[in-house]
Amino acid sequence: MVSPKSAVHAARRRRLLDHVGPTGAVIVPAAAVHIRNNDVEHSYRQDSDFFYLTGFDEPHAVLVLSHAHPEQQSVLFVQPRDPSREVWDGPRLGAEGVVSELGVDAGFDIAELAEKLPGFLEGVDTVHYAVGSGHPFDAQLFAAVGAARQRARRSGKLFPTTFVDPLHGIHEMRLFKDEAELDAMRRAAAVTADAHQRAMVVARPGMHEFEVQAAMDHIFRLGGCERTAYDSIVGSGPNATILHYRANRRKMEAGDLLLIDAGCELDYYASDVTRTFPVGGRFTEPQKILYEICLASQETAIAATKPGATLDDVHEAAASVIAAGLIEHGLIEGPLDEAMKEQRYKTFFMHKTSHWIGMDVHDVGAYFADGAPRPLEPGMVLTIEPGIYVAENAEVDERWRGIGIRIEDDILVTADGHENLTAAVPKTVADVEALTTSGA
Ligand SMILES: [Mn+2]
Structure with missing residues (x-):
């Protein structure tokens, strides 16, 4: 049988x-x-x-x-x-x-x-x-x-x-996920959501980044995950501006943001989620301003995800919101159409918005068809992960320096739009602060 x-x-x-x-x-x-x-x-x-x-x-x-x-x-x-x-x-x-x-x-x-x-x-x-x-x-x-x-x-x-x-x-x-695959991805997403919420609750000034990582690994394993889908990035303070930071050794301080890019693999399917939150407290005013820009960018890009759109369309939607926000607060020069044409946002948002995700975190499947970005179709799953990274030595007003933010979810393309597989991970300022101030 x-x-x-x-x-x-x-x-x-x-x-x-x-x-x-x-x-x-x-x-x-x-x-x-x-x-x-x-x-x-x-x-x-x-x-x-x-x-x-x-x-x-x-x-x-x-x-x-x-x-x-x-x-x-x-x-x-x-x-x-x-x-x-x-x-x-x-x-x-x-x-x-x-x-x-x-x-x-x-x-x-x-x-x-x-x-x-x-x-x-x-x-x-x-x-x-x-x-x-x-x-x-x-x-x-x-x-x-x-x-x-x-x-x-x-x-x-x-x-x-x-x-x-x-x-x-x-x-x-493999690019088009069947029901069995989507079931595994939803289960991986649920465990990953638990782990990110736990991280928001436990992170405190004086703890090391790896202690937060350990709290997440505990939940991954308890949830039946065989392994993480990739090496977890747990970067606090200035480490949040290093895109592939993986040392995870710094002792966190009051006022830090903590950027966590971590997801588990369950039954051979990956999840890939990034959240950025204040360590054991509330966002400072400059952190909140950049965070809200990044969140609006991500939500605009998710809204643009539907059959017929391309990953370039999704990226353009994300980048234009970030560019407008950076212009408004004086980090780059406007006007918006010129800033977009010259990709001025790239100083602070230097990566693409999406990749396929499935069995591999950066999943297989062609990104182009006949040399052009291929249209999205139902069954494809992609990440949407805009970020804003202001290096410590960036030539901008001091208050922005050393702030790194990325917000990432895993999005399924459906017949009439999209479904956010990782929507259970909080990301509004109010929802995040409810956890970071909850007192573990
Ligand atoms: Mn990713």
Whole structure:
């Protein structure tokens, strides 16, 4: 019996096989194992494409989708059952288990790969495979292609002459989230919302940034998350103006803003949320002014998110609100149309507003179609995360210096607009201050 969860993966394999056609094959290796030092490995996280198509999290495996053998269109090469190894590393499904548990047509010992793979490439002219990723499996695949070419000289069958990037198959599928995926993203968002609210309550002057991070990690793990979706950024005071600050070691002071960009990964789906709040108190007047500009920018950009709009439209909506606010308070020069044309806001808002999000925090999927920004469609999920960062040495009035703000949510494009998956994380000044002044 194949479980309902496996049925989801089986349906994806079927769709992909239909997409690549009778002379196409798809080959996806499991994520490589990386040694940390000596005989200790880095923590293992399955490759997203591989997991998307299998739901299988063991290393040392390769998925082959091909029409070469009609009875074996969906095949996994895996580590064999081995009681002496399983004592150390835990149970394996093995070649028989992947058929009964994951619903593939056949399973083989990974040791048989070199011998069997060329057979799955006979009659195949196009291989969908991520060439150029540097995976150790590359060499084995190219050897199998060479073997298939030799066989073809005698058999007259097609052999692989074209490699196609996963961008045009698997990644196009992954860009549009199905119900099972949206369910996982909603659950990841709920845990992440709890963690951000906890951070607002516990952060106090005198605490270190990592103590707030630890409070969030506690909630992530209690919520069933395997890991964070990326390294958490917990930057207070001037650290909030460093875009990828990750040391998280500073002792916070009264009057600081704390910028937290953190999200958990749950069942292989990411959440990505940023909030900025005063440490154990209220916003100062200059902090509040810039915060309200950033929030208005984010809400305007979210409102612009709907089918047919592009990420450039969304970014333009965000940037124009920030530019207008910065002009009003003398941080950049107007008028607005000139400031926008010359992108003067970039001194303080230097990154883009959005990226795709899904199994990977910066998810796969093409951003352009025919060289132009592609229109949004229902099922896509993107972040909206404008920011304002005034460096400590910025040439502006002193009161703005050292203020860093970013506000980020995960937005699903729906048929009639959008849905904010992370709306449960407070972000109005009143709602944020209610938590930061609540006294843990
Ligand atoms: Mn992000």
